[in-house]
Amino acid sequence: MSRRSYTYILIVTLAIFSNSCSTYTNFYSPTFSKIEQNNISKIHRLDLSNQNLKSLPESIKKIKDLRMLDISSNPELDLQQVFEQLAQYNTIEILILDSLSIEKLPESIKQLSKLKQLSLAYNPKIDLEYNFDLIAELPIEFLNLKGNELSKLPENIKTIPTIKDLNLSFNTIKTARNFELLGMLPNLYSLWLDHNQLDKLPPEISKVNQVRFLYIDHNRLQKLPKEMSKMKTWVIHAGYNEFTQLPKVFTTMKSLFMVHMNNNKINTIPTVYEAEKYSLAGLILDNNPITEKEKIKAKKLFKGFFLLSFEQK
Template sequence: MNPLFEYFQHNHALAKIEYAIMTKSSCLTLEDFDLEMLPESVLKCEHLGELLLAHNKLQSVSLQINSLKNLHTLAIDYNNLDRFPNELKELTQLKFLNISHNPIKDLTEHIGCLTNLEHLWCNACCLSAIPNAIGNLEHLDTFGARNNFISQISPGVCKLVKLRWLTLDNNKLTSVPAAFENLQSLIHLNLAHNHFNSIPYTLCKLKKLRYLLFQSNELFSINESVLLKMKQLYKINLMNNPISSNKETLTKFNNILLPGANFEAPSQDVESDSDSESTSTDWEDSIGSSEIDFGRSEEASDDEDAPVDVLPKLSKYLLTY
C-alpha cells in the first residue's frame, strides 16, 4: 500500500473515532480502512449502538468489546476472521450480527449466548454445520447462511419459532428434519442450489410460507399432491431442475415457476394475515447480503508503483467545511 494513503487512512479512522466519542454518536462506520485490529479508542465510544467494520483485515475482535453495553448492531463481514469471535458472547444485547464473507468454519456453541439476536448473517463463510445452540436464539427473525458447505439442518434451527426469513441457498442439503414443521412463522425459504430430489412434504405444513426458492436442485418429477397442499404460496421457483412435466401439470399450478409454464402470481388474499410484509415483493427473492451489509463500489486496484492512483483514494478524505 502506498505510504501516503496508509498515513491518511489510519489518521482518518482515528479522527472518526474521536469524533464519535466527542459527539456521543450512536453509529460508527469504519469500513474499508484496512484495519488489522480494532483501535482501542473504539472502546471509549460508550454510546455506540452500531459498529460497522466491513471490508477490513481483522483477524480477531477486542477482548474488551463487551464494554460497549449499548451495541445492538455489529457488522464485521468481509474480514479475515477464521473463527467465530468468542468475545462476542458477552454482547447479549446484540440484535443484528453480520459475520459473512469470513473464513469461519464453526459458529461454536457460543452463538447460543446471543439470545436477543433478531438478524444473523453468516453467508459465504466455510461452515459445514450449524450448532444446536442456535436454538437458543428465540427472537431470531432472519437467518442467512448461503454459500457454505452445510449438509444437514441441525435440530436447533427447528426451534426458531419466530423465524420468518431463512436462506440456505448453495449448500449441500438433501433433506430437512421432520421438526422443520415447527417453523410456523416462516414466510420466505430459500433452498436453491442444493441436492434435493423432491420437495419435502414437511414444507406443506408451513401455513405462513409464501415464497419457496427451490431452483437448481435435482428434481426429475413433481409430486402433485405436495403442490396441491402448497396453494397458499405466492411463488414456488423450480427453475433449472431436470423436471419432465406434461402441459396439463404446468397449467394446473399457476404459482410455480418452471420452463414452459405460464407463471401467474396468485392473488395475495389467500389466507391473508395482518403482517403486511408477507405480501411485499421484498420477500420474494433472497438478497445477497443483509440490510446491515452496506454495499460499496469496487475501488481501483492498489498499485504502489503508480502515485497517480493515490489521488482517487485520497479524495474520500477531502472535506468541505
C-alpha cells in the first residue's frame, strides 16, 4: 500500500472519530444512572440527567474517582449547592450542564482543575462573557454551546486557548467578527457550524485556517468564498445545503482530502476539476440530482479517489 493510501485511511479514520466526538463518549467505562452501595467503587461516569433533582444525592460523596457527571435537564437544581458538593472532585474531566437555564456558573467551578470537556448546550440565557472569565484558566478542550441562540461570540473567548473542539450548532453565528475571534483559538481542531441559518460564509472564514474538521451542513449555502483556499482543513461536511455545483474552491485548498456534499442540489461538476491538480481524494455526492452523463464524467475525473459515492435514497 502506498504512503498516499495510508494518509487517506488515516484521514477517514479521523473523520469518523471527529464526527462521533462528544462529551458523552470519552473515558470508556460503564455509565451509571444511580448510586447504589454495590456499585460505588465502580462509578467513574454518572448520568443523573432528567431525574427531577433539586440537589445531588448525598451518596455522591462516597464516589472516589468521578470522571464524568451529567446533570442536564434538572431545572430545579441549585447549582451553587451542586458545585459546593463537587469541590472535592479534582478528578472530574467531563461535565454536562445542558438545559438548566444557566445564566452564570458558580465561581467554584474554578476548583475543577482537570475539567477538559464542558457542555452548556440549550441554556439560551447564558452570560458567556462572564462564564468565559470563570473558566479561562481551566484546561477546557471540548466546549459545547449548541442551541444557545448565539449570534455573537464574546471577545474573551480568545482567553481559552486550550479549546480544540467547539460546538456552535443550532445558533446564528454569521458575522465576520465571530470568525476573526475563532481564528484566535490556536488549537481549534474541529468546528461545528451546522444548523446556523447560514446563507453565506464571510471571507473571514479564512481566519479559521487552523481547523481540520469543519461542519457547515444543514444551512442554506449556495457558494463558498474563494478565501477558503487559505484554510488547512482536511474534512468538510457541507451536506443539506443549496449548492447546485461542486464548489470550485475545493481545488485550491491544499490540505483538503474529503468532502461530504450529500443532499444538496448539485447537478454539475465545474470544468476546473478537469484542469487543476488538487489534494481532494474523497467525495460523497449522495442524494443530489446528478445526471447519468455527469456521473460518468465524475467517475473519470475522480477515478483515483479512495471514496466516491452517488447513492440515491
